[in-house]
Amino acid sequence: MIDIIVGVISAVSFGILIFWAIRPSARKWFEFPKYKMLEDEERFSALDRRRD
Amino acid sequence: MNDRQSPVSNQHVSYERGISSELPRIDYDLIRCHGHAAVVTVLISALLGILVATKFNFPTFLGGHAWETWGRLRYNHTQGIFFGWLGNAFIAFCYFVVPRLTNRPVTSRKLGWAIFWLWNFAVVLPGWILVCAGFSQPLEWAEFPIIVDVFVILAFLLMLVQFVKPLFSVPAGDLYVSGWYITGGLVFTTLAYPIGNLVPEFAAGAKGAAFSGLWIHDAVGLFVTPLALAMAYYVIPSVTKRPIYSHFISMMGFWLLFFIYPLNGTHHYVYSAIPMSAQRGAIIASVYLGLTVVLVVTNLLLSLRGSSDKVGGNVPLRFVWFGVVAYLLVSLQGSIQALMPVNRFIHFSDWVIGHSHLAMIGFASFIAAGALAHVWSSLPGVRYNARAMNWSYWLLAIGLSLMVIDLTAAGLVEGQLWVSRAPWIDSVRAMYPYWLTRVISGIPIIAGFLLFWTGLLTGPRNAIPSQSASVRRNSERVSDDGEKRGGAQEIFHGTPSILGYAFVIAFVAGFGFFVISFVVLGIIPARQLQAEIDRTVPHSMQPLTPAEARGRVVYGREGCAYCHTEQVRVIAADVLRFGAPTAPWETQYDYPHLWGTRRIGPDLSREHGLRTDDWHFAHLFDPRSTVPDSIMPPYPWLFNGSSAKPNQDGLDLVAYLRSLGRERELAGDSGNEQVDHGMAMEMSSGYSAHGIPDTRPLIDTGGINPDAPVFKTTGEIEATQAQRGRDVFQHNCSGCHGVNADDHGIARPGLLPLPANLMRHHYSDADLATILWDGVYGSAMPPWRQLDKSDLAAVTAYVQSLQAPFAREPMAPQELDAASKLFASNCVSCHGAQGAGDGPAAGGLKPSPVNFHVRQPTPDRARSVIERGIPGSSMPAWKGQLSDDDRNLLARYVLSLYDNGHKEVQGQ
Helix, strand or coil: CHHHHHHHHHHHHHHHHHHHHHCHHHHHHHHHHHHHHHHHHHHHHHHHHHHC | CCCCCCCCCCCCCCCCCHHHHHCCCCCHHHHHHHHHHHHHHHHHHHHHHHHHHHHHHCCCCCCCCHHHCHHHHHHHHHHHHHHHHHHHHHHHHHHHHHHHHHCCCCCCHHHHHHHHHHHHHHHHHHHHHHHHHCCCCCCCCCCCCHHHHHHHHHHHHHHHHHHHHHHHCCEHHHCCHHHHHHHHHHHHHHHHHHHHHHHHHHCCHHHHHHHHHHHHHHHHHHHHHHHHHHHHHHHHHHHHCCCCCCHHHHHHHHHHHHHHHHHHHHHHHCCCCCCHHHHHHHHHHHHHHHHHHHHHHHHHHHCCCCCHHHHHHCHHHHHHHHHHHHHHHHHHHHHHHHCHHHHHHHCCCHHHHHHHHHHHHHHHHHHHHHHHHHHHCCCCCCCCCHHHHHHHHHHHHHHHHHHHHHHHHHHHHHHHHHHCCCCHHHHHHHHHHHHHHHHHHHHHHHHHHHHHHHHHHCCCCCCCCCCHHHHHHHHHHHHHHHHHHHHHHHHCCCCCHHHCECHHHHHHHHHHHHHHHHHHHHHHHHHHHHHHHHHHCCCCCCCCCHHHHHHHHHHHHCCHHHCCCCCCCCCHHHHHHHCCCCCHHHHCCCCCCCCCCCCCCCCCCCCCCCCCHHHHHHHHHCHHHHCCCCCCCCCHHHECCCCCCECHHHHHHHHHHHHCCHHHHHHHHHHHCCCCHHHHHHHCCCCCCCCCCCCCCHHHHCCCCCCCCCCCCCCCCCHHHHHHHHHHHHHHCHHHHCCCCCCCCCCHHHCCCCCCCHHHEEECHHHHHHHHHHCCCCCCCCCCCCCCHHHHHHHHHHHHHHCCCCCCCCCCHHHHHHHHHHHHHHCHHHHCCCCCCCCCCHHHCCCCCCCCCCEEECHHHHHHHHHHCCCCCCCCCCECCECHHHHHHHHHHHHHCCCCCHHHHHHC
């Protein structure tokens, strides 16, 4: 059981990491939400400032 | 921006025209109410913490009322932090962030108020009241009674509808990491909470502990941690106006945390009766967790690169930064302390308390405070008071640092004393300065929270300076990346839609990983335990009697399990001190288990036969009467005004204490099947505190245990040794025997037979050695094997210095003949023909009859005992049956028998 746990964690982690590393387009896809979050946050912040 | 982003629907409430027309409603009133509720409850919880800590140094602080006893306040302290402070802060944050992450309002404003009232007035407040009233569950992080658990589960279900439903509508590829953590945390906790709180009520002992261990860790790892990380991941970019370093790494961290965290649970029970495979799995998972946290924290700290000025100048961000650093420290510490060589040393000690405070204050509370202050700066017309917040930060940081350093050092000292053969009470004495320091460290912490609230209440109602320039720059970056992402989108164009939405997070992270941990660390170990129980349980095993079962409820209600464990771990230090390791079959009727996670007092699982009921009554009524340096709180509500008058609860509790380890005792060798040979060797070394001699009955040897070390053989009394013995005596014996050794200790009223008046006897070396080594069976005198032999020798010297032996008084032949006949016709059945305490009836008497060859009463004492007997023993009063002359003659006769044990020694 322990071996299975360790194996699954290692395989999944390194698999995704390698995929991310060799595919720049995949990196961009994964990184998109952080920019969207900032944009949305700014829209809400702007509203907050206007209400003040 | 691509076409997968959620369009803003018409149902969204608009506050204003223009930019606001696209934005969903945010329930600021709910944020305010949950925010204030969080701070009020953290102040109350911190105050409870200080009271609890103070009682370590001043056990009778606040008096002896049931509602404010240590155990009940301790329950409320942690539950208040968990539900009241962090729960409310997380909910407030969710109202702030979910609309921002989803472009949708939360499900329902009315539902929001229902959750608020439910959380605070059906969970927190009733929970506190019920615990103080004596209704609780003695399980770590699950102390509120089961009726409250029903409302907790209901609240979590409503939170799923309120917060997770909007998150479900967002494509997974667009959802920011905070939304992933909120979704996973709420779904997982909704499933884990009933398992951790209810299963131990139905799965007994070790099996229940396996599930309980899951919840202990899940409470922190799958509720507090995800929500706190959701806050950190949101506040950092919001304040710095820069995106986090890597959203990909944050995703890696998310999936690894949700996969690995649930597998850590059993590391709370390393070296326990839970199958070693589960323990080993939890330890490996703990190491992996540390590595994962390094990944997460690296990502968060890299997100702050180039923003040192903002960390210094923006107090909410500084709170979050501190929390992130503490998260790294506490996680690495957790990984290390799960390792067996470390765990065997520091587990149950104050080190763990320092660890938990570093997690709940240093990590979670700092981030929650930072996020709450950040949210506050967005509330209409409200800002936090930066000056008060700044003071709050430093007070909390100083108080927490002092507390963690102090408790960590305390744990190391405790661990060292526990692996030594020092008496248990030495570890308690050694903690006094550390515990006092903890009280002191709590003052800046509660002051910090007070100033935090002040900061929320007294902020200026003005807008923060515009940062439109920086925002504009970042917006441009967003546009650029959004366009670039269009190419990436094509890669995933063929992704099935069912996998593209956030409920995948809920089902995989929240549900799937919960099921894996439930099976791996719960179901499988429970099945293995049941198989082992079926194989090893002795036929003599019996469940508790009704009185013992009621006493078990009292034991749990008063929080006894939070100072006394009921599990002897399979390590030498435990076995040598307490006895045989706890076997799974011993716990098969424990609903719920009372294993405990902390030792302030000694383990009680081998209490059977160790002390008398009288001793327990005296100890419960006034702990310092029997153990002068004890810090145990008194329990006068278990008595009717005196230790000699226990009420039904007191009787039941002592009945339960008396039952602990009884089945193991009755099982004899057949109960040791799970103990390997090496441990059996350690068990047989004879240094267990358990005093019941396992060799031949003492009655066969005139009350002398030939295996008891003779502490002093020269017969000379050295003044320095006796003086040191007096100090040892005052610390350990004066509660019963009195500071002057004249049996006027404060425990006296509740003890029968009365403690010996040491001024009125002379004891031989062999007699004292036996008494100190084995205790006096049938009296409240316990064995003192945990004392160092040099201390026992010093006590022997001191006791012997109190009363020198009397010279034999010559008796005329006629007197001797008459006395012999009197003795033979009245005393022989108990005291034996030679007065050696070995008469035919002696075997059934407790305490055993006196062996006059090794113990010599003073003439007054001898006459008094013959005249009045010894209440609580089998010695009757002879007044009215023998004349004054006969009684005097007998007194002179028994005095003349004393020979310092030479006869006995020769006989052996």
